[in-house]
Amino acid sequence: MSQPEHAVAVSSLTKTYPASGKRGPKLALDGVDLAIPRGSLFGLLGPNGAGKSTLINILAGLVLKTSGHATVWGIDIDKDPRRARGAIGVVPQELNLDPFFTPRQLLDLHGGLYGVPKAERRTAEILEAVGLTPQADAYARALSGGMRRRLLVAKAMVHRPPVLVLDEPTAGVDVELRRQLWTYVRRLNDEGVTILLTTHYLEEAEELCDRIAIINHGRLVANDTTAALVSRLDTKMLELTVDRDLQAPPAALARLGATFAGPRRIVVHYRPSLTPVAQILAAAAEDGLAIHDLSTVESDLEDIFLQLTRKPDAAD
Numbered sequence: 001m002s003q004p005e006h007a008v009a010v011s012s013l014t015k016t017y018p019a020s021g022k023r024g025p026k027l028a029l030d031g032v033d034l035a036i037p038r039g040s041l042f043g044l045l046g047p048n049g050a051g052k053s054t055l056i057n058i059l060a061g062l063v064l065k066t067s068g069h070a071t072v073w074g075i076d077i078d079k080d081p082r083r084a085r086g087a088i089g090v091v092p093q094e095l096n097l098d099p100f101f102t103p104r105q106l107l108d109l110h111g112g113l114y115g116v117p118k119a120e121r122r123t124a125e126i127l128e129a130v131g132l133t134p135q136a137d138a139y140a141r142a143l144s145g146g147m148r149r150r151l152l153v154a155k156a157m158v159h160r161p162p163v164l165v166l167d168e169p170t171a172g173v174d175v176e177l178r179r180q181l182w183t184y185v186r187r188l189n190d191e192g193v194t195i196l197l198t199t200h201y202l203e204e205a206e207e208l209c210d211r212i213a214i215i216n217h218g219r220l221v222a223n224d225t226t227a228a229l230v231s232r233l234d235t236k237m238l239e240l241t242v243d244r245d246l247q248a249p250p251a252a253l254a255r256l257g258a259t260f261a262g263p264r265r266i267v268v269h270y271r272p273s274l275t276p277v278a279q280i281l282a283a284a285a286e287d288g289l290a291i292h293d294l295s296t297v298e299s300d301l302e303d304i305f306l307q308l309t310r311k312p313d314a315a316d
């Protein structure tokens, strides 16, 4: 297969789900432009209902787009839907497995569906890679949630697609299994598979992905390298409760941009990469304040969306 510059590219992609019952039509994707470089480990980050699964399901041929263009591995999903589907493997958000198949049967069956010749099937190898060799002949219904998730990854990789999509793969997966899953995903990526991961956890995208796009209400609000994005999002809030009522912001804290949240409560928004907490505490000491209590708050996704969608002239 020739090597496209972008593993996935969508332009002006729009999806409106039709009205049904009392529910009106729903605009789930609103003119999304997105290009995912070949070989990347790409994170699509957004809160519930942002449109992540809709985008993925359009790429996988499971949902029909309303308008716009999409290619997978350079193949237009309208012009050659079969080949486009063959270039992508999707690990769905839901754990939908037939309980009466064993992992080995399921992978063989799926390989057959995709027309992978018997001699080229790597069932044993894939099962080994996802740590399911001991369960190869157990019924799916006997597998734990984490094992089912890994079986779905295996299923998505059966036809060796160059693009693997994982839709919120760690929902309900414990820490240990998440590690295993990430190890396997990184290995596939090292072998050249382009990975598209959706999540609503910033930390997850940050830990794993080299690029992150953020989607909110069906619109793309950011698309950058992880390092660049995280530095833009690098804000925390420190709240101090001090030992006495204050009339004006004390000088040293004021220089760090402190504001009042109450007579004894001071709030400082700061960038951890520029201002260590110790520096804020030193400023409080310089102001002669004793600290009774303190707490820090990470900016959450909603704050981040507000920051990213704020007009540039209002920034900082």
Ligand SMILES: Nc1ncnc2c1ncn2[C@@H]1O[C@H](COP(=O)(O)OP(=O)(O)O)[C@@H](O)[C@H]1O
Pocket (backbone or CB within 6 Å): 017, 018, 026, 027, 028, 046, 047, 048, 049, 050, 051, 052, 053, 054, 055
């Ligand atoms: N089949 C559907 N019919 C109607 N609305 C839908 C359907 N699937 C998703 N939606 C709506 O479209 C929006 C985007 O959903 P989805 O793509 O699943 O978001 P995400 O995966 O980011 O949580 C949500 O408001 C959701 O309720």
Ligand SMILES: [Mg+2]
Pocket (backbone or CB within 6 Å): 052, 053, 054, 093, 167, 168
């Ligand atoms: Mg989803």
